Amino acid sequence: MDPAEVRNEEIPQASHLALDIGGSLIKLVYFSRNDNSHTDDKEQRTLNEGLGVSSDGSCPILKGRLHFAKFETSKINDCLEFIRCYRLHLGGFQHHETPSNKIIIKATGGGAYKFANLFEEELGISLDKEDEMDCLVTGANFLLKEVQQEAFTYLDGHKEFVQIDHNDLYPYLLVKIGSGVSMIKVDGDGKFERVSGTNLGGGTFWGLGRLLTKCKSFDELLELSHQGNNRVVDMLVGDIYGGMDYSKIGLSATTIASSFGKAISDNKELEDYRSEDISRSLLRMISNNIGQVAYLNALRFGLKRIFFGGFFIRGHAYTMDTIAVAVHFWSKGEAKAMFLRHEGFLGALGTFMSYGKQSYEGLSVDQATQQFPMSLSHAGDKIYCPLSQDLNDSIECSVYATQHHS
Ligand SMILES: Nc1ncnc2c1ncn2[C@@H]1O[C@H](COP(=O)(O)OP(=O)(O)OP(=O)(O)O)[C@@H](O)[C@H]1O
Numbered sequence: 186m187d188p189a190e191v192r193n194e195e196i197p198q199a200s201h202l203a204l205d206i207g208g209s210l211i212k213l214v215y216f217s218r219n220d221n222s223h224t225d226d227k228e229q230r231t232l233n234e235g236l237g238v239s240s241d242g243s244c245p246i247l248k249g250r251l252h253f254a255k256f257e258t259s260k261i262n263d264c265l266e267f268i269r270c271y272r273l274h275l276g277g278f279q280h281h282e283t284p285s286n287k288i289i290i291k292a293t294g295g296g297a298y299k300f301a302n303l304f305e306e307e308l309g310i311s312l313d314k315e316d317e318m319d320c321l322v323t324g325a326n327f328l329l330k331e332v333q334q335e336a337f338t339y340l341d342g343h344k345e346f347v348q349i350d351h352n353d354l355y356p357y358l359l360v361k362i363g364s365g366v367s368m369i370k371v372d373g374d375g376k377f378e379r380v381s382g383t384n385l386g387g388g389t390f391w392g393l394g395r396l397l398t399k400c401k402s403f404d405e406l407l408e409l410s411h412q413g414n415n416r417v418v419d420m421l422v423g424d425i426y427g428g429m430d431y432s433k434i435g436l437s438a439t440t441i442a443s444s445f446g447k448a449i450s451d452n453k454e455l456e457d458y459r460s461e462d463i464s465r466s467l468l469r470m471i472s473n474n475i476g477q478v479a480y481l482n483a484l485r486f487g488l489k490r491i492f493f494g495g496f497f498i499r500g501h502a503y504t505m506d507t508i509a510v511a512v513h514f515w516s517k518g519e520a521k522a523m524f525l526r527h528e529g530f531l532g533a534l535g536t537f538m539s540y541g542k543q544s545y546e547g548l549s550v551d552q553a554t555q556q557f558p559m560s561l562s563h564a565g566d567k568i569y570c571p572l573s574q575d576l577n578d579s580i581e582c583s584v585y586a587t588q589h590h591s
């Protein structure tokens with residue numbers, strides 16, 4: 186929807202805008218109250234009990250929805266326009282100590298630093314910077330504990346939701362595949378260490394893919410990979426071994442021996458290759474490498490579960506399959522790759538939750554009323570973008586606020 190088309194009556198009463206401004210994408214999370222947001226006494230008591238909150242009435246629970254949206258960082262002006270149009274910038278908080286009484290919005294990611302002045306100039310708001318890794322972990326822990334059917338495995342085209350036992354969640358490895366990749370060992374709420382990373386990430390796939398195929402968008406590049414055959418571009422073990430497996434060291438003839446390796450001997454130019462094949466090979470190369478580096482880090486710390494997030498994944502079957510196969514292959518089935526339905530919004534969710542330090546003590550997702558996008562309910566080599574219809578994506582939830590005692 187063009188923000189300019191939004192009419193006044195369509196604007197939800199939104200608050201608590203949180204931003205995650207990354208190298209490739211800006212992610213937004215905000216809360217909108219239901220019209221009849223306040224709970225009656227009985228409902229309040231039930232919710233309080235469920236949340237483990239005192240029932241002395243000091244904790245009003247607001248019911249509403251969490252909304253998700255994303256923009257390309259290179260099109261930050263569209264994002265500013267969206268925020269202005271929906272008046273999201275008015276839903277921050279104010280520091281009364283600050284003389285200007287400026288509205289403050291929570292933000293994370295490198296862009297919270299890079300674009301702080303732009304937000305100030307364009308929207309008159311200050312960005313309150315939250316640590317990126319902190320927010321990723323907070324967002325992941327929240328999703329894994331509070332949102333039903335959040336984590337799932339994906340192997341051989343078969344998707345299966347994983348029941349998370351709250352008492353047996355830690356430790357795990359969180360792999361955030363954004364422009365670059367961060368690998369974080371998570372031991373508990375706020376207890377984590379970034380143990381590794383790699384610069385071969387989503388930005389590499391999209392950047393190289395754009396140069397090699399002339400694709401105009403990330404989705405187009407991903408879509409192309411469906412029809413591609415990586416064997417045209419990649420050098421396989423069989424290409425080296427005359428069609429045979431190298432079984433002594435466990436390599437089948439179809440294993441990729443060298444990504445893009447065929448291009449050195451084919452005597453072909455870039456134009457002689459189909460964009461579909463290049464895209465497929467590139468996707469496989471990046472996904473496989475991330476799966477392998479993730480496995481090695483899980484091995485370093487004896488971690489059995491690896492959760493993959495970040496917008497590179499995009500719920501894309503071939504990407505998830507490649508990552509999962511790499512983890513399965515290298516760990517000989519010992520470690521498990523899992524994916525998250527809200528893959529791209531971990532950091533933004535964590536940032537949203539950091540409002541708790543100012544006004545909101547907590548956030549609870551009303552599990553009975555969560556929406557499950559149909560796009561995730563079937564398998565196949567297709568693009569799934571559970572949250573890409575940005576403006577319509579939301580989770581029903583409750584937010585509870587308490588008075589702060591100094
Ligand atoms: N519409 C899109 N436009 C650009 N990239 C996209 C799009 N959809 C998915 N991607 C992929 O997602 C990646 C960005 O993922 P994500 O938003 O999680 O990271 P980021 O926060 O921008 O990066 P970083 O954390 O490294 O700063 C891109 O590099 C690209 O591979």
Ligand SMILES: CC(C)(CO)[C@@H](O)C(=O)NCCC(=O)O
Pocket residue numbers: 207208295317363364365366367381382383384
């Ligand atoms: C620099 C960040 C943390 C920004 O999100 C990310 O892009 C990343 O983890 N890059 C990989 C850097 C490295 O560890 O090699």
